[in-house]
Amino acid sequence: MIKELHLKLISKEISAVQLAEEYLAEIEKKDRDISAYLTVSRELALKQAEAVDEKIGKREKIGILEGIPGAIKDNICVRGLRCTAASKILDNYIAPYDATVVKRLKGEGAVILGKTNLDEFACGSSTENSGYFPTKNPRDLERVPGGSSGGSAAAVAGNEAVFALGTDTGGSIRQPASFCGLVGFKPTYGRVSRFGAMAMGSSLDQIGPITKTVEDTAIVLSAIHGEDLSDATSAESGGKDFSAFLEGEVRGLRIGVVEEYLDGLKPEVRKSMDKVLKWYEEAGAEIKKVKLPYVKYSLPTYYILMPSELSSNLARFDGIRYGGCVNDRENSEVEVSPEERNLLETYLDSRRIGFGKEIKRRIMLGTYALSSGYYDAYYAKAQKVRTLIRKDFEKAFSEVDVIFSPTTPSPAFKFGEKTSDPLEMYLEDIFTVPANIAGIPAISVPAPEVEVANGKRMPIGFQLMGKWFDEETLLRAARAYEISVQK
């Protein structure tokens, strides 16, 4: 889609301003139903588009992303725009700087339409935990778009943006992509700078694209990846053009399949996954069984490591330097005047009122797991199991090139279906979490849609996981399938 729009821009079939206006109009029309956006940056978008049109007017060569309108998840800072992480505690926070990925997109001339909704501080799998409102799945407004990057996915699926950036800590890019019928990509840990993204699980987070096609994902990834001195965990890499790796055969590609993954699936989902595997086999790929014995501990490992890191990362939201500070009598549970309140009381109330329930639950979990007397049993233990999970993948990748799985156990569920029991929601991440624990790249690609009820069909994605820093093979394998299905 990006390539086609680029050609229209350089042939002057459409101007960048017209293109931006078109998308802004779509947002105006559709977003009251979809609610993908928290902030629409009309002024910024038009200013950026005008700059691109000026270049085109002067017959200057423009890059492939120039003038292409995208959306940014609201836990990634865009200078001058509100950045809330969908949390009331940051309701009045205006980002004073650009995240590195935003700086790079701006440098490529991309146009920023606005900031999209998410589960508060990226904690959730449905965007129902947003401190503002839930986002709806454009394919069925009674169903969730997934989470935590639900707004980003809904914006792209609802044609309110050409591409979007999300963050993925346990599946938050891939799962919404699966639910909304899009491509979602989590790069290898360290491939993309996390500077300017509000940290959730610092050893797990990655920023990545959500797009309609694999080709678009490759284009966006090329723009945002690379070493960044502001992110000490970013890898020494950069300057790659991932689009160059899209062509290619899958003949001889070794695809690993974990039997346990497929056996437990609902019949319709199993049918869809089998169709995808059959396509790869007929295209000449070799399907091999692999065993990942420790991967079944991924969820409990994740739900110790992530809340622990989250509790540490969210300590900065104390109402002192920025964000919501509760100092007024009405909202306080402490019966003293603002002048008499002490620091502790301010912290306790600011964070009690500013954070949502899920956040508080996870911070408590993390604080407990890290506290004296429990650290070894929980956090240290989880870090050791993490090593075992990594080793499972190392061993598997000595026998195969990519590992296949469904992205999600089922298609998008209805609102409220999973909110009564936190554990049920956590189980949504079962296929996506292992990639974050191991640090490997993973992509979700639309598989054949499945029937949900009354003959209605909903999207679902299949997932390919790749070797560390081998985004190229994932993109090539995904693109080959995508092209064949488009025919």
Place this chain on the structure above:
Amino acid sequence: MISSEEVKHIAELARIGTKEDERATYSKEVSAILDWMKELQEVDTEGVETANHITGRKNVSREDKGGVFGDEEKLRNLFPERKDSYDKVKSVL
């Protein structure tokens, strides 16, 4: 199983206030999740190293030279309570 009292204590460690009527719910929810974590106890991790490195990079450093942010006023505008160029806070001591 973590009690309502423990919930109050842990929440306070994390500087989060809790009301009496919500502690029972948190206690139930957090305990259920912690029970689930017990699965990890069955894994034999004897001699296994903790996964401290993801990318294998070590000691990433730069020259100890300061820079200028340039937008200090934008930062000051974020202070919940401001006095001139100072961030006004409750007394710490």
